[in-house]
Amino acid sequence: xxxxxxxxxxxxxxxxxxxxxxxxxxxxxxxxxxxxxxxxxxxxxxxxxxxxxxxxxxxxxxxxxxxxxxxxxxxxxxxxxxxxxxxxxxxxxxxxxxxxxxxxxxxxxxxxxxxxxxxxxxxxxxxxxxxxxxxxxxxxxxxxxxxxxxxxxxxxxxxxxxxxxxxxxxxxxxxxxxxxxxxxxxxxx
Amino acid sequence: xxxxxxxxxxxxxxxxxxxxxxxxxxxxxxxxxxxxxxxxxxxxxxxxxxxxxxxxxxxxxxxxxxxxxxxxxxxxxxxxxxxxxxxxxxxxxxxxxxxxxxxxxxxxxxxxxxxxxxxxxxxxxxxxxxxxxxxxxxxxxxxxx
Numbered sequence: 409x410x411x412x413x414x415x416x417x418x419x420x421x422x423x424x425x426x427x428x429x430x431x432x433x434x435x436x437x438x439x440x441x442x443x444x445x446x447x448x449x450x451x452x453x454x455x456x457x458x459x460x461x462x463x464x465x466x467x468x469x470x471x472x473x474x475x476x477x478x479x480x481x482x483x484x485x486x487x488x489x490x491x492x493x494x495x496x497x498x499x500x501x502x503x504x505x506x507x508x509x510x511x512x513x514x515x516x517x518x519x520x521x522x523x524x525x526x527x528x529x530x531x532x533x534x535x536x537x538x539x540x541x542x543x544x545x546x547x548x549x550x551x552x553x554x555x556x557x558x559x560x561x562x563x564x565x566x567x568x569x570x571x572x573x574x575x576x577x578x579x580x581x582x583x584x585x586x587x588x589x590x591x592x593x594x595x596x597x
Numbered sequence: 598x599x600x601x602x603x604x605x606x607x608x609x610x611x612x613x614x615x616x617x618x619x620x621x622x623x624x625x626x627x628x629x630x631x632x633x634x635x636x637x638x639x640x641x642x643x644x645x646x647x648x649x650x651x652x653x654x655x656x657x658x659x660x661x662x663x664x665x666x667x668x669x670x671x672x673x674x675x676x677x678x679x680x681x682x683x684x685x686x687x688x689x690x691x692x693x694x695x696x697x698x699x700x701x702x703x704x705x706x707x708x709x710x711x712x713x714x715x716x717x718x719x720x721x722x723x724x725x726x727x728x729x730x731x732x733x734x735x736x737x738x739x740x741x742x
Contacts, residue, residue, distance in 0.1 A: 555655075
């Protein structure tokens with residue numbers, strides 16, 4: 409273990425071992441590796457940058473205070489941290505609000521003057537955002553992890569504290585709902 | 598090996614999407630054969646691939662992240678609560694000890710705070726005495742008889 413730490417000082421597994429021992433510098437380096445992606449995932453799952461920042465801050469606090477609970481044999485540091493983050497995101501679901509109703513999404517003007525194709529792409533993006541906002545956070549988390557992070561069904565299941573079979577059902581329902589939402593007025597895109 | 602039919606193939610497409618690389622390894626080859634044979638499955642497959650593209654674009658879309666990781670780390674390290682919650686079992690035991698000492702002090706200073714059965718243990722009486730206590734009239738009761 410010690411030789412592994414010496415050979416790969418920036419390896420997440422080596423860093424978290426140092427974090428567990430109270431190494432503040434290792435914590436800063438590890439946060440540097442995890443922060444950007446964590447904020448992106450949390451923002452997509454929660455639909456709110458402010459809520460996402462709170463969730464990530466909470467997850468980082470747990471990373472610092474509970475690093476000693478990480479068990480290398482049970483998975484990667486990234487997977488362990490992702491599970492903490494998703495749990496915190498889902499804990500915030502009661503306060504979640506639909507940021508942008510689907511009906512109004514097509515009417516929102518782009519803030520920047522863009523060529524026609526870019527405007528169409530921007531409108532489509534806003535419609536997808538609005539459709540995603542209609543899903544529950546658990547469904548958004550599953551889609552974000554599977555399609556955004558490239559996580560396997562088993563890894564998504566681990567992050568959501570459930571079984572791969574349950575994730576299959578969760579994703580199927582989410583995709584069906586999204587298809588219906590996005591096709592309901594496709595001509596407006 | 599699982600039993601593959603059109604229904605199972607449709608279920609996999611519905612859950613995993615249109616990217617064959619994401620499908621279960623042991624079902625991929627049969628899935629592709631079935632899709633080639635069933636126009637309905639082929640249409641579902643194509644629709645799933647279109648949705649995959651939209652979902653990937655959504656997931657990859659910018660969220661305006663100013664990746665100020667160092668500032669986030671500093672905020673955590675500056676939190677005294679975080680340090681107090683580190684894995685230090687002695688703190689838990691110390692807390693338990695203080696609580697026990699306070700409870701003992703309350704009992705010693707104010708014996709009335711003790712549970713009733715503790716006091717009763719020093720004044721145990723026999724069954725006959727208890728019977729007499731209940732059925733012997735008081736002076737007032739005696740006078741009124």
